Amino acid sequence: xxxxxxxxxxxxxxxxxxxxxxxxxxxxxxxxxxINTTPEFLNNKLEGHEFKGSWRYxxxxxxxxxxxxxxxxxxxxNGYLKYFQEDSSPYIRLQxxxxxxxxxxxxxxxxxxxxWLISDPIKFIQEKNLGPDALEINFKSFKTLFKKKTGQxxxxxxxxxxxxxxxxxxxxxxxxQSRIHPLSKANKLDKAKLYKLFQEMQWVLNKAIEYQxxxxxxxxxxxxxxxxxxxxCPKGEALNIIKVGGRTTYFCPERQKLF
DNA sequence: CCACATGTTCATTT
DNA sequence: AAAATGAACATGTG
Numbered sequence: 001x002x003x004x005x006x007x008x009x010x011x012x013x014x015x016x017x018x019x020x021x022x023x024x025x026x027x028x029x030x031x032x033x034x035i036n037t038t039p040e041f042l043n044n045k046l047e048g049h050e051f052k053g054s055w056r057y058x059x060x061x062x063x064x065x066x067x068x069x070x071x072x073x074x075x076x077x078n079g080y081l082k083y084f085q086e087d088s089s090p091y092i093r094l095q096x097x098x099x100x101x102x103x104x105x106x107x108x109x110x111x112x113x114x115x116w117l118i119s120d121p122i123k124f125i126q127e128k129n130l131g132p133d134a135l136e137i138n139f140k141s142f143k144t145l146f147k148k149k150t151g152q153x154x155x156x157x158x159x160x161x162x163x164x165x166x167x168x169x170x171x172x173x174x175x176x177q178s179r180i181h182p183l184s185k186a187n188k189l190d191k192a193k194l195y196k197l198f199q200e201m202q203w204v205l206n207k208a209i210e211y212q213x214x215x216x217x218x219x220x221x222x223x224x225x226x227x228x229x230x231x232x233c234p235k236g237e238a239l240n241i242i243k244v245g246g247r248t249t250y251f252c253p254e255r256q257k258l259f
Numbered sequence: 260c261c262a263c264a265t266g267t268t269c270a271t272t273t
Numbered sequence: 274a275a276a277a278t279g280a281a282c283a284t285g286t287g
Contacts, residue, residue, distance in 0.1 A: 077283095112283070
């Protein structure tokens, strides 16, 4: 479920389970998820060391080691972390084993996730050409970005090179809360609408984190729990389903008008 | 068998 | 150049 809120939850999970523990070894079940490194090199740099901290940028999790290397994880479409002793899973692609007998597994059924071992996070973010994190960007940059784009609002919101962290589900939620039609042209939104969008983006993402990214337990004013076939807008209207930028999009035709 | 899935990347077309 | 479209990746579910 890895959009920004999920990755933030993974970060908290990682911090509470895996910091300051001696690493015994790394086992890589699926080397193809490693980018620009090998299982041998990874094991060599982690063995005998400890994780000292972590932070999230967009949908990426950066984990710092005590030897100035960083393990970077991207969770693809289904990835997540699992700290365990015995109850493994068939979809763990790599696992870090600690000397206390516990393991931190990167579980990713579809293998869309990726892992890197790097030494320069700033350079990594620059090379990926990631935009500012959705919870860090200020309104001035946000406004400038949308003012110069002539395309549809939703794909822009989801483009990681513009703003990092928003995916298909939360883009729908943010646009719904902002009462903006997903096909609206970005540069046609007036300043008040853009400010609304900016505020709802932060509010939605922060609420999602507060609710542990458990979509079914989000407040009733959210679109996401109703985002399914025959789903109704929280205000009662039937939702419309269209494709935008190749992705399935749900919106309320009553509350999100196209101008 | 078919369509679809919380993501990213690349090629092609407009 | 920018924007839109479609496919590919791997693997499961309905």
